[in-house]
Amino acid sequence: MDSFIIVGTAGHVDHGKTQLVKALTGVDTDRLKEEQERGISIELGFAPLYLDTGVVAGIVDVPGHERFVKNMLAGAGGVDLVLFVVAADEGVMPQTREHLDILDLLHVQKGIVVLTKTDLVDQDWLQLVQEEVRDLLAGTRFEGAPIIPVSSITGSGLDQLRMVLKQMAAAVQPKPRTGPARLPIDRVFTITGFGTVLTGTLSSGSIHTGDVLAIMPAEVQGRVRSLQVHGKKTEDAQAGQRVAVNLAGVEVGEVERGEVLVTPGAFAPAHRLTTWLHVLKSAPRLLKNWQRMRFHLGAKETLGRLRLLDHDELAPGEDAFVQIELEEPVVAAVHDRFVIRQYSPVTTVGGGEIIEVGGLRHRRFRAEVLERLERKLSGSPFARLGEELQTMRGPVTPGDLSVKSGLSLEETRQFLEEMQEAGDIFLYHLGNETYAVTGALMAAWEQAVEAALQQYHQQFPLRSGFPKEELRSRIFSAIPPRLYQALLDKWAAGGKVALTGQTLSRPGFSAHLTPGQQETCARALTALQAQPFTPPAIEELRTLFGDPELYQYYLLQDNLVKVGEEFYFLKEAVDQAWRLVEEYLTRNGSITVAEARDLLGTSRRYCLPLLEYFDQSRKTRRIGDKRTLYRQK
Numbered sequence: 001m002d003s004f005i006i007v008g009t010a011g012h013v014d015h016g017k018t019q020l021v022k023a024l025t026g027v028d029t030d031r032l033k034e035e036q037e038r039g040i041s042i043e044l045g046f047a048p049l050y051l052d053t054g055v056v057a058g059i060v061d062v063p064g065h066e067r068f069v070k071n072m073l074a075g076a077g078g079v080d081l082v083l084f085v086v087a088a089d090e091g092v093m094p095q096t097r098e099h100l101d102i103l104d105l106l107h108v109q110k111g112i113v114v115l116t117k118t119d120l121v122d123q124d125w126l127q128l129v130q131e132e133v134r135d136l137l138a139g140t141r142f143e144g145a146p147i148i149p150v151s152s153i154t155g156s157g158l159d160q161l162r163m164v165l166k167q168m169a170a171a172v173q174p175k176p177r178t179g180p181a182r183l184p185i186d187r188v189f190t191i192t193g194f195g196t197v198l199t200g201t202l203s204s205g206s207i208h209t210g211d212v213l214a215i216m217p218a219e220v221q222g223r224v225r226s227l228q229v230h231g232k233k234t235e236d237a238q239a240g241q242r243v244a245v246n247l248a249g250v251e252v253g254e255v256e257r258g259e260v261l262v263t264p265g266a267f268a269p270a271h272r273l274t275t276w277l278h279v280l281k282s283a284p285r286l287l288k289n290w291q292r293m294r295f296h297l298g299a300k301e302t303l304g305r306l307r308l309l310d311h312d313e314l315a316p317g318e319d320a321f322v323q324i325e326l327e328e329p330v331v332a333a334v335h336d337r338f339v340i341r342q343y344s345p346v347t348t349v350g351g352g353e354i355i356e357v358g359g360l361r362h363r364r365f366r367a368e369v370l371e372r373l374e375r376k377l378s379g380s381p382f383a384r385l386g387e388e389l390q391t392m393r394g395p396v397t398p399g400d401l402s403v404k405s406g407l408s409l410e411e412t413r414q415f416l417e418e419m420q421e422a423g424d425i426f427l428y429h430l431g432n433e434t435y436a437v438t439g440a441l442m443a444a445w446e447q448a449v450e451a452a453l454q455q456y457h458q459q460f461p462l463r464s465g466f467p468k469e470e471l472r473s474r475i476f477s478a479i480p481p482r483l484y485q486a487l488l489d490k491w492a493a494g495g496k497v498a499l500t501g502q503t504l505s506r507p508g509f510s511a512h513l514t515p516g517q518q519e520t521c522a523r524a525l526t527a528l529q530a531q532p533f534t535p536p537a538i539e540e541l542r543t544l545f546g547d548p549e550l551y552q553y554y555l556l557q558d559n560l561v562k563v564g565e566e567f568y569f570l571k572e573a574v575d576q577a578w579r580l581v582e583e584y585l586t587r588n589g590s591i592t593v594a595e596a597r598d599l600l601g602t603s604r605r606y607c608l609p610l611l612e613y614f615d616q617s618r619k620t621r622r623i624g625d626k627r628t629l630y631r632q633k
């Protein structure tokens with residue numbers, strides 16, 4: 001099978017990037033009218049390069065002009081190997097340096113320096129420029145990179161460039177094909193008759209036609225109608241490929257560059273990122289706490305403020321732990337590399353690695369916070385996963401943890417299973433999602449529930465228990481209802497709580513009445529029994545109880561029946577009334593309100609609701625002003 005890598009260009013304006021791509025692929029990526037008129041690139045250009053080793057290189061040609069560095073950044077995110085272009089006649093120029101800084105900050109894996117326009121200079125000059133470039137690369141991740149002199153006009157050096165490209169391409173570490181799909185969107189357009197098309201480099205996972213994917217942070221979902229990889233129709237696309245996705249159900253206006261197409265539910269957009277930041281030696285000035293910067297991640301640009309966690313201020317060349325509070329949410333994963341640029345004038349200032357996505361706001365200068373960040377930054381992915389688990393305050397899914405730890409989804413699942421076997425965590429497989437709960441969190445929850453029940457019973461000794469939903473909104477509002485129910489079932493089975501219908505109580509709890517309360521209840525019973533068909537009105541009953549808790553408790557006892565809006569009758573009184581009415585009906589066939597009133601020796605005020613109660617219970621049927629048995633015998 002073919003393998004795929006992404007090859008980017010980089011370098012100062014007019015140094016021959018686009019010309020080089022054309023010489024290698026035959027494609028002129030300067031498609032825009034404005035680009036052709038001005039003779040410079042503005043937008044990203046794309047062209048496939050088929051290497052005869054079976055590798056397909058998706059070339060991303062970037063603009064060099066200083067005004068379009070943000071477009072360069074949008075393209076550089078997914079690059080595996082860069083063709084770092086320096087024109088032999090001009091040598092190192094400002095965006096030669098700035099692009100190199102960016103490639104270095106983004107940890108682009110591999111690079112080849114291409115000295116273009118060698119047809120315009122002599123050998124001595126070429127030697128000097130090579131020296132200059134070598135000096136420039138010293139101390140960067142491209143130190144010692146091959147330097148290939150070419151001319152895109154005469155074609156000299158291009159064969160050697162192809163050869164080196166093939167060698168380097170073979171050594172590129174492929175992007176992870178497992179795990180959730182993530183495609184930072186770098187272009188959005190419509191094709192008449194097809195609808196919205198999004199393009200980008202798939203940075204992880206795979207996409208298949210028919211998949212439902214989400215655009216984040218916009219939270220728009222659509223189904224993949226068709227797919228192209230490097231201009232060829234295909235059924236599925238893999239990480240590392242340049243992909244065009246035709247998405248059904250999404251309007252072109254709903255998407256823009258910088259948003260990310262992902263597996264639904266796999267990534268939660270975040271406003272806050274905890275990072276390890278390196279400030280370039282060439283940064284123009286000190287960075288202050290809470291300074292507002294431009295932030296670039298993948299194809300996304302937004303603004304954010306820096307919370308310097310371990311420095312008062314940051315000097316050029318320094319490294320620091322920094323929390324970035326963004327003005328718009330971004331889709332990020334741990335290990336992602338980012339770049340920051342000065343707000344004005346716009347220059348690249350630094351960049352680094354994401355350590356935490358979302359999560360807590362950290363206080364500055366806290367030793368325990370800094371130590372933890374240090375461990376997350378330098379520890380193995382498994383150590384990071386353990387660290388993440390320890391600090392979590394709710395259940396997490398393998399997808400969450402994979403994003404946070406940098407492990408693949410499979411590795412994360414495996415690790416969680418092992419932890420469960422070791423008894424360190426609890427795993428709940430509910431529907432098609434899995435939730436992990438640490439032992440510590442489980443213990444904290446059990447304690448909280450126990451305390452809540454104890455307090456509830458104390459406050460409401462006459463109530464049978466805590467309504468389940470109320471407890472959920474008080475303690476478990478952030479967890480999925482299915483998981484909440486699973487936890488309750490577990491605790492009930494383990495005898496930690498008693499679960500009766502919709503209420504929870506401590507096992508063995510039952511209401512205890514004080515002697516005074518017992519007396520009140522007895523008085524109520526006497527009042528109800530005194531004239532069973534003429535009971536006290538609800539208001540009277542309430543007054544008799546005084547204590548609303550005791551009144552509620554009493555009403556929930558099963559010896560009372562609510563009849564109409566105004567009365568509670570003793571159950572035995574209702575039964576007795578029915579016996580009398582039924583007997584009457586059997587004898588006479590029908591009964592009027594007046595007859596019933598006389599029969600029960602009460603007044604119309606009590607008798608009418610009783611008869612209506614019998615109607616509702618389908619014991620009687622009303623016909624005009626008479627009632628008959630519901631079912632005639």
Ligand SMILES: Nc1nc2c(ncn2[C@@H]2O[C@H](COP(=O)(O)OP(=O)(O)OP(=O)(O)O)[C@@H](O)[C@H]2O)c(=O)[nH]1
Pocket residue numbers: 011012013014015016017018019020039040041042062063064065116117118119120150151152153154
């Ligand atoms: N003589 C000579 N001219 C070249 C060579 N490569 C590029 N050029 C010319 O240099 C000019 C700029 O080339 P481009 O390829 O557009 O430069 P670029 O780096 O893409 O510029 P931006 O995208 O705007 O940053 C064009 O006029 C090219 O024809 C070369 O190897 N030799």
Ligand SMILES: [Mg+2]
Pocket residue numbers: 017018019030040041061062063064
């Ligand atoms: Mg160009």
